[in-house]
Amino acid sequence: MTLFLNILVDGVAYGMILFMISVGLSVTMGLMRVVNLAHGGFALLGGTFAHWFAADLGLPFWPALALAIAATVALSVPLERVIYRRIYGFTDLQQVLATIGLTFLMIASVNLWQGSSLLSVPLPEGLKASVDLGFRTLPVHRLLVIAGGLAVVLGLWLLLERTRFGIRLRAAVDNRGAASAHGIDTDRIFMAAFALGAGLAAFGGVLGAEILPIDAYYPLRYMVLFLIVVAVGGMGSIAGSFLAAIGLGLLETAARYLAPDFATITFFALVIALLALRPNGLIVRTS
Amino acid sequence: MTRAIHAALAAVIATALPAAAGADTIKVGVVAPFSGPFAIYGKQYQEAVETYVAQHGTTAGEHEIEFIYKDVGGPNPDQSRSLAQELLIRDQVDYLAGFTFTPNALAVAPLIEQSQTPTVIFNAATSSINKESEFYLRTSYTLWQVSAPLAEWAYDQGMRTAATTVTDYGPGIDAENAFKAAFEARGGEVVDSIRMPLSTTDFTPFIQSVRDAAPDAVFTFLPGGPPTFTYTKTYNENGLAEAGIKFLGTAETEEVNLQGLGDAAIGLTTAYHYSGAHDSDENRAFQAKLTELFPDAIANWASVGAYDGTHLIYQMVAAAGSDGPAAVEAAKTMEWESPRGPVKMDPDARTLIQNVYIREVARDEDTGKLVNRETGVIATVGDLGWDK
Numbered sequence: 001m002t003l004f005l006n007i008l009v010d011g012v013a014y015g016m017i018l019f020m021i022s023v024g025l026s027v028t029m030g031l032m033r034v035v036n037l038a039h040g041g042f043a044l045l046g047g048t049f050a051h052w053f054a055a056d057l058g059l060p061f062w063p064a065l066a067l068a069i070a071a072t073v074a075l076s077v078p079l080e081r082v083i084y085r086r087i088y089g090f091t092d093l094q095q096v097l098a099t100i101g102l103t104f105l106m107i108a109s110v111n112l113w114q115g116s117s118l119l120s121v122p123l124p125e126g127l128k129a130s131v132d133l134g135f136r137t138l139p140v141h142r143l144l145v146i147a148g149g150l151a152v153v154l155g156l157w158l159l160l161e162r163t164r165f166g167i168r169l170r171a172a173v174d175n176r177g178a179a180s181a182h183g184i185d186t187d188r189i190f191m192a193a194f195a196l197g198a199g200l201a202a203f204g205g206v207l208g209a210e211i212l213p214i215d216a217y218y219p220l221r222y223m224v225l226f227l228i229v230v231a232v233g234g235m236g237s238i239a240g241s242f243l244a245a246i247g248l249g250l251l252e253t254a255a256r257y258l259a260p261d262f263a264t265i266t267f268f269a270l271v272i273a274l275l276a277l278r279p280n281g282l283i284v285r286t287s
Numbered sequence: 288m289t290r291a292i293h294a295a296l297a298a299v300i301a302t303a304l305p306a307a308a309g310a311d312t313i314k315v316g317v318v319a320p321f322s323g324p325f326a327i328y329g330k331q332y333q334e335a336v337e338t339y340v341a342q343h344g345t346t347a348g349e350h351e352i353e354f355i356y357k358d359v360g361g362p363n364p365d366q367s368r369s370l371a372q373e374l375l376i377r378d379q380v381d382y383l384a385g386f387t388f389t390p391n392a393l394a395v396a397p398l399i400e401q402s403q404t405p406t407v408i409f410n411a412a413t414s415s416i417n418k419e420s421e422f423y424l425r426t427s428y429t430l431w432q433v434s435a436p437l438a439e440w441a442y443d444q445g446m447r448t449a450a451t452t453v454t455d456y457g458p459g460i461d462a463e464n465a466f467k468a469a470f471e472a473r474g475g476e477v478v479d480s481i482r483m484p485l486s487t488t489d490f491t492p493f494i495q496s497v498r499d500a501a502p503d504a505v506f507t508f509l510p511g512g513p514p515t516f517t518y519t520k521t522y523n524e525n526g527l528a529e530a531g532i533k534f535l536g537t538a539e540t541e542e543v544n545l546q547g548l549g550d551a552a553i554g555l556t557t558a559y560h561y562s563g564a565h566d567s568d569e570n571r572a573f574q575a576k577l578t579e580l581f582p583d584a585i586a587n588w589a590s591v592g593a594y595d596g597t598h599l600i601y602q603m604v605a606a607a608g609s610d611g612p613a614a615v616e617a618a619k620t621m622e623w624e625s626p627r628g629p630v631k632m633d634p635d636a637r638t639l640i641q642n643v644y645i646r647e648v649a650r651d652e653d654t655g656k657l658v659n660r661e662t663g664v665i666a667t668v669g670d671l672g673w674d675k
Contacts, residue, residue: 116327118547139524213513217324256492264484
């Protein structure tokens with residue numbers, strides 16, 4: 001029973017971190033249809049900025065987090081204007097090559113700026129504490145990540161389904177020409193959506209840093225993980241990414257408790273099986 | 288193909304040897320990662336070599352010494368082998384050095400056998416490497432050398448049960464075997480041995496399992512960097528320290544990442560051959576010169592392995608010039624005072640016999656930084672894994 005509860009608690013906490021770091025990717029790659037392998041790079045930039053603000057400049061955690069997201073978004077906008085704008089029209093393979101090139105550029109820049117050791121983001125005392133669940137303890141920051149994940153899924157759903165911006169974005173993605181003809185400024189819509197993806201990446205990178213620590217090589221280290229969550233969830237589906245992340249988190253955590261030696265194999269076997277059954281992911285967005 | 292290369296190599300070496308004997312410049316080829324996720328090791332090697340050169344000049348005996356660096360990128364035995372080949376044939380180096388990963392070191396064994404090139408390993412820590420060629424010399428350590436004394440020390444401190452959690456790859460399994468053998472030989476009991484996947488960074492399930500088993504101590508071996516960070520955090524956050532389950536490790540609290548671990552690292556116990564906080568004039572001189580040349584550099588196992596490796600090469604060059612077999616013979620009896628303490632070469636295993644220190648992470652009052660404070664010494668331990 002305790003084992004079951006342990007799997008449940010740790011699985012949801014880990015799954016929520018997976019969701020947080022990959023939800024930005026379901027915006028850029030899933031919604032906007034650009035194979036954005038540089039997604040992890042934006043998470044890295046967010047984490048690096050947060051490290052710089054908090055550890056080097058001595059700001060408290062919360063302002064550091066807010067500034068890190070702002071700085072990442074501020075970098076992503078000119079990047080979108082100058083580079084991504086051209087990438088949207090590329091074929092898939094060209095997009096892969098272009099964005100992986102950007103990833104290397106980001107890795108090299110962070111390496112030059114902050115070196116290749118761990119870039120930790122010091123947590124405030126309140127988040128470092130543990131809460132007693134009765135049968136075990138759980139660090140407070142995991143609860144924060146769970147809450148953050150729920151807030152993001154709700155906020156995104158409202159934004160995409162209930163606001164003018166959401167309607168315009170979906171229209172622009174489905175048929176750019178027609179949307180343009182209806183007077184929608186698709187350029188600005190794409191720029192805003194891209195900035196949103198980058199901001200979410202930075203948010204997830206910083207909040208997830210307790211489990212997926214930031215260092216210069218971060219984007220390549222975890223790239224497969226981000227892509228799996230989006231692929232299993234279904235392209236462009238926020239709810240799908242959410243289900244996939246929680247499900248994969250639970251499965252991998254269960255494997256680690258029950259058969260630690262085979263945890264990685266179990267994880268990938270399940271991913272393969274899932275994709276064989278539902279090649280388009282758990283939830284397929286209908287347009 | 289390989290045969291042709293060997294033949295070419297042999298021919299080149301046959302013609303090169305007489306010439307090299309009279310040459311006044313001895314070349315040393317350093318094979319290490321200078322790019323990719325492990326680039327920091329190559330950087331540290333180079334910084335340590337240049338520190339030694341700055342302290343001791345560019346001549347050893349009557350010979351000038353020149354270092355040539357080659358980037359192997361990461362764990363990549365094929366690349367390691369072709370770089371070594373290039374260094375031996377085209378650059379005509381007389382010594383090889385570097386090698387962070389065991390497979391990279393092993394890949395050059397046939398080459399150095401044939402060319403009789405002394406090869407100084409700065410890190411790769413699997414005992415069996417030196418069995419593959421007489422020309423391997425190692426200035427780092429082996430996993431048996433530090434894990435077994437740690438197990439014995441733990442038993443002597445009154446710990447009777449332990450769990451081991453190691454990363455599921457060669458060095459991790461070496462560490463697990465060493466700890467288990469030594470702990471059980473004393474009469475202790477290893478209650479659980481968990482092997483964790485290499486890609487894992489969420490250690491909660493493994494650590495929670497250890498907590499449920501409630502042993503006196505948990506021994507761990509992890510690859511450096513991100514896993515260390517999340518493991519030590521999780522160890523604290525899941526209340527193992529409070530539950531009285533002692534953390535025992537080796538390289539987990541190494542100096543480069545130590546500040547990043549934060550307060551969570553305080554009290555972690557490790558057994559290792561070097562601490563940046565080692566109290567000796569040699570260590571102070573080494574670190575002073577290192578930070579004078581490279582203000583951001585932090586001395587750790589990688590720097591001290593390369594620093595002592597450079598010392599060994601200088602001594603071999605002074606003793607035997609470019610005569611490989613004579614240089615290895617001379618190296619077998621060498622001993623010196625290293626920044627890590629007194630060391631001497633084990634003539635059979637060709638790995639250093641050295642002190643192993645029991646260290647505890649503490650915050651230094653003067654600098655406010657975390658340090659590995661030495662709390663005990665297990666004197667002069669050889670490579671305990673040599674006969675295993």
